[in-house]
Amino acid sequence: MQIESAEEMPLRTSDDVVRVRQAVRARAIAAGFSLVDQTKIVTAASEIGRNTVDYGGGGTLRLELLRDGQRRGVRLTFVDQGPGIADMTMALKDGYSTGTGLGLGLSGAKRLCNEFDIKSAPGQGTTVMLARWK
Amino acid sequence: MSGTSNVILSLIDRHYQRLLTEWLACLKRDAGIGGAQREAEAAELAKRFLEELRQCAAVAQSDDIHASEWAPLRDLLDDLSRTRVNQGFSAGETTIFVFSLKEPLFELLRREMGKNADDLAREIWCTSRLVDTLGLYTVESYSRTREEVITRQQQELLELSTPVVELWDGVLALPLIGTLDSARTQIVMESLLERIVTSGAEIAIIDITGVPTVDTLVAQHLIKTISAARLMGADCILSGIRPQIAQTIVHLGLELNVVSKATMADALALALRRSGKAVVDRAKSAAPAPPAE
Amino acid sequence: MAEIPILKIGDCLLVSIQVDMHDRLALALQDDLTERIVADRARGVMIDISALEIVDSFIGRMLNNIAAMSRVLDAVTVVVGMRPAVAITLVELGLGLTGVRTALNVDKGLALIRRIIDSEDPDADRVG
Numbered sequence: 291m292q293i294e295s296a297e298e299m300p301l302r303t304s305d306d307v308v309r310v311r312q313a314v315r316a317r318a319i320a321a322g323f324s325l326v327d328q329t330k331i332v333t334a335a336s337e338i339g340r341n342t343v344d345y346g347g348g349g350t351l352r353l354e355l356l357r358d359g360q361r362r363g364v365r366l367t368f369v370d371q372g373p374g375i376a377d378m379t380m381a382l383k384d385g386y387s388t389g390t391g392l393g394l395g396l397s398g399a400k401r402l403c404n405e406f407d408i409k410s411a412p413g414q415g416t417t418v419m420l421a422r423w424k
Numbered sequence: 425m426s427g428t429s430n431v432i433l434s435l436i437d438r439h440y441q442r443l444l445t446e447w448l449a450c451l452k453r454d455a456g457i458g459g460a461q462r463e464a465e466a467a468e469l470a471k472r473f474l475e476e477l478r479q480c481a482a483v484a485q486s487d488d489i490h491a492s493e494w495a496p497l498r499d500l501l502d503d504l505s506r507t508r509v510n511q512g513f514s515a516g517e518t519t520i521f522v523f524s525l526k527e528p529l530f531e532l533l534r535r536e537m538g539k540n541a542d543d544l545a546r547e548i549w550c551t552s553r554l555v556d557t558l559g560l561y562t563v564e565s566y567s568r569t570r571e572e573v574i575t576r577q578q579q580e581l582l583e584l585s586t587p588v589v590e591l592w593d594g595v596l597a598l599p600l601i602g603t604l605d606s607a608r609t610q611i612v613m614e615s616l617l618e619r620i621v622t623s624g625a626e627i628a629i630i631d632i633t634g635v636p637t638v639d640t641l642v643a644q645h646l647i648k649t650i651s652a653a654r655l656m657g658a659d660c661i662l663s664g665i666r667p668q669i670a671q672t673i674v675h676l677g678l679e680l681n682v683v684s685k686a687t688m689a690d691a692l693a694l695a696l697r698r699s700g701k702a703v704v705d706r707a708k709s710a711a712p713a714p715p716a717e
Numbered sequence: 718m719a720e721i722p723i724l725k726i727g728d729c730l731l732v733s734i735q736v737d738m739h740d741r742l743a744l745a746l747q748d749d750l751t752e753r754i755v756a757d758r759a760r761g762v763m764i765d766i767s768a769l770e771i772v773d774s775f776i777g778r779m780l781n782n783i784a785a786m787s788r789v790l791d792a793v794t795v796v797v798g799m800r801p802a803v804a805i806t807l808v809e810l811g812l813g814l815t816g817v818r819t820a821l822n823v824d825k826g827l828a829l830i831r832r833i834i835d836s837e838d839p840d841a842d843r844v845g
Contacts, residue, residue: 305739307739308739311771325802326802328802329802333810398811401810402806
């Protein structure tokens with residue numbers, strides 16, 4: 291598997307989330323995703339991106355275009371040095387939220403992607419990896 | 425300029441006519457090009473090829489035909505492949521055009537260097553390798569074009585076999601026919617939703633009379649599509665569920681959560697009622713005296 | 718900061734979301750709408766999302782909030798113009814737009830609002 295291209299973007303303000311959505315859309319188009327698949331990954335990016343800004347105290351996104359033989363994919367890695375998630379099982383359940391939200395951020399984003407991974411611990415920040423393949 | 429390109433350049437410059445004539449003779453013999461028109465086409469193509477080969481060889485830094493100096497020649501081969509695919513030729517028939525250049529080239533090399541076995545052997549090897557890479561490039565180009573054609577045809581077939589029909593003002597029907605696989609179902613469902621937007625129809629009848637079996641994946645797609653249509657502001661009616669499919673659905677424990685009718689006719693009647701329309705029997709209502717109510 | 722214009726059509730308010738929304742704009746919109754519903758004695762609120770390529774849980778929350786506030790103020794909320802790709806993604810996301818009715822376009826949205834107001838039955842044609 292190769293990484294065809296990569297870029298890093300800051301995620302500190304809600305304007306950054308808007309920019310992230312546009313950048314992810316562009317990558318998804320470059321990877322040849324259908325409109326529905328584009329929408330899914332951009333929506334997932336928006337969910338996690340907002341988490342990074344709202345709960346993670348800001349962070350970065352690493353945006354990669356992947357190639358595995360004939361298949362192309364988009365991988366997103368969100369990193370923040372925020373408070374971290376105390377109870378992972380609860381966080382991944384539908385409807386969980388410490389804020390005033392629908393609380394679907396993590397579990398919803400997971401459903402929209404082919405690959406999902408999350409590492410987090412209290413005081414150690416959070417890293418979320420999302421990937422979608424054509 | 426590289427060694428081999430130099431040699432080829434020199435051969436083409438000094439023996440152009442002979443090279444062309446003998447190459448065309450080989451093509452005629454091996455590729456069976458018959459008929460005046462085909463011969464004229466082949467001659468034209470061969471001339472262009474030699475011309476490009478000559479120009480590329482003149483500026484080439486190496487024998488790597490994927491380098492940018494060789495682009496015009498690659499473009500010519502791409503054109504050739506595309507034309508041949510559309511004309512229905514096989515990959516072999518297409519590539520023989522390139523490979524049959526070897527014979528006249530080797531003949532000329534033998535004439536020039538016949539006395540010196542080492543030089544001859546080396547040049548024949550390098551020339552052979554160059555022509556081989558050009559031939560391989562042609563095969564790959566051919567394959568790529570073939571795949572594009574097949575993909576396009578598949579798409580067209582898909583569109584033809586799943587039309588969305590406007591049964592009435594504001595009522596769409598999607599008659600599904602044949603076995604549904606996951607990919608096809610997704611495409612079909614997406615086009616139904618698109619059609620709902622463009623037509624402004626608030627009711628869509630999904631008819632599965634022509635579907636022999638429904639598995640979990642397909643059923644899930646159906647359910648998701650119906651939910652998506654509702655979210656958008658339209659509603660679906662399912663029709664034509666066969667007894668076997670009804671059993672499968674129950675066995676799989678699926679909650680369809682949608683109104684379903686046995687036949688499309690019943691579904692249409694319901695759709696019309698919901699749209700506030702009524703079908704009136706003209707004969708009865710054209711009676712001379714108004715009916716006593 | 719750009720504001721989202723709120724139009725009045727009879728006794729309905731129409732909001733067309735054209736831009737990529739961020740928090741401040743969304744909060745401002747909710748505030749503006751609430752004020753206008755009272756000021757104009759609106760019975761219906763229509764939110765046109767036909768320009769939105771994405772609806773995530775943040776926007777979903779905003780729509781639900783607007784519907785809840787309108788209901789308290791005796792107005793009906795209808796969301797119109799949802800794109801197919803957005804609808805499919807929302808279904809996949811499992812996002813429920815509770816208390817939000819939907820219609821295909823502005824015309825049908827207005828007709829729906831009329832039907833609901835006229836029948837005085839707040840539970841008619843409910844989604845979710």
